[in-house]
Amino acid sequence: MTTATVDWCETNYAHSHYICELFNSVSSLAMVLAGVLGIALHHRVLERRLLLAFALVSVVGLGSIAFHATLLFQHQMLDELPMLYLALLMVYILMENRPERRFGLWFPLVLFGYAVLSTWLTAFFRGRLQFFLFQTSFASLEFFALARVYLIHRRNQEVKARRVFQVGMGAYALAIVLWMSDTRFCATLNETLPAHGLPNPQFHAWWHVLVSCGFYALLMVIAHDRLRTLGQAPRLHFAAGVLPFVRSTEHP
Template sequence: MSSSTVGFWGPSTSTVDWCETNYQHLFHVSELFNTASSLVLVVVGLIGFVLHRHVLERRFLLAFALLSVVGVGSTAFHATLQREHQMLDELPMLYLAIVIVYILLEDRPQRRFGNWLPVLLFGHAVLVTYLTAFTRGNAQFFLFQVSFASLEFYALGRTYFLQRRSPDARVKRLFRLGIAAYALAIVLWLSDIQFCPTLNETLPAHGLPNPQLHAWWHVLVSCGFYALLLVIAHHRLETLGRKPRLTSTAGGLPRVEAAPPVKETHTASLY
């Protein structure tokens, strides 16, 4: 954990304090690098929404929008290390994971599970919201991580099988890039927790700075999520018969394009 230096926002009230030294650079920002890197989540979500607002269903646009909401909450959390702002970071992460699970389960042109699936997922969202918001200390951190990780790893595994069935080499390449970024992000996240004394004490003692691994987690997980969501979207558009193709913007950013929705499936696939 980082130092207990107190700045503008007072003592930390969050259940976790990351390895970046608090208030080392600015009196008004507790963790400068973690705060600044959180804005990447906001930007990537907005880019995904804008590029695909006329191509993808609302479920995908909701996922991109929630990614930006996560970024806003993460920015507030790392800037203040206050518990209420921690909830603005963690709860949208859970909701985003639930939306992705819905997308992956409800993957046919017509709805497979009726109303009970969204009701079940909504109930799960209420439960994890309660557990995350009304537990304290290590128990809160553990419950959040278990709740989020279980949804996350199901989604990653399901996406792996989707890309295996795709004959498009570009989809497979995008998946490899996305999963590599995501896996490296997880390694850095764990390393930031496990090796904090080394990062904050041993390295500076030898003239080396803390590499701010949690900040790199924000950047890499943003890129990985964007790539993997496009893999899922490509499969969804194929299922709807819309002949998707992976292209790129002038800046090289990948995007999915597709033919307009056919009339008979348009209503069924709005969400």
């Protein structure tokens, strides 16, 4: 029996008696991998705040697996609440972007208060209101953070960093389009297409993959800018020609 406040556009238990949404569950591994790779490639390079962001990406992925595998409300919280905390951490990282602390203690306290309020709104409401409150809280933080990354992109003249931003923002934008299409056109995707012999394209699963790639790339842009702010002459490299990572003069 499912207790979550939202049921995504993938037929429940269609492929396994043990996993409610197989494609959405498996695709969530992309978030776990993005976080693990970020930590593995940068644990001696980046500050703890950025490593914590990568760790939270993996936590979101694990929560997403639990959520989609069961569609239980308590597992939904394991997905949604870490997303909120990650978004708040990104706001802190993007605002406190100078060598010395830009704001006083009041700023993290305000973010903590927002986290408490958002946790209460997300965890103690049910039905469509719960989903709306979560999406409103998360989306406002998400788009603020994306706007700040865009400002970083505009002042960065390094060609590699600009290309990574373009790829990351493109993947993120496409992920949002697929997420919205999956929620708005579920009847077409899950009923009309199969009736004509075409499978459900599983847009929500692709959202997981694309948002993982996009977020990782945008974190590289943020990390590159942060190292430059700290005077460490960052350089962008690409593992296997496709996976970006940063190095500085202090960490060759």
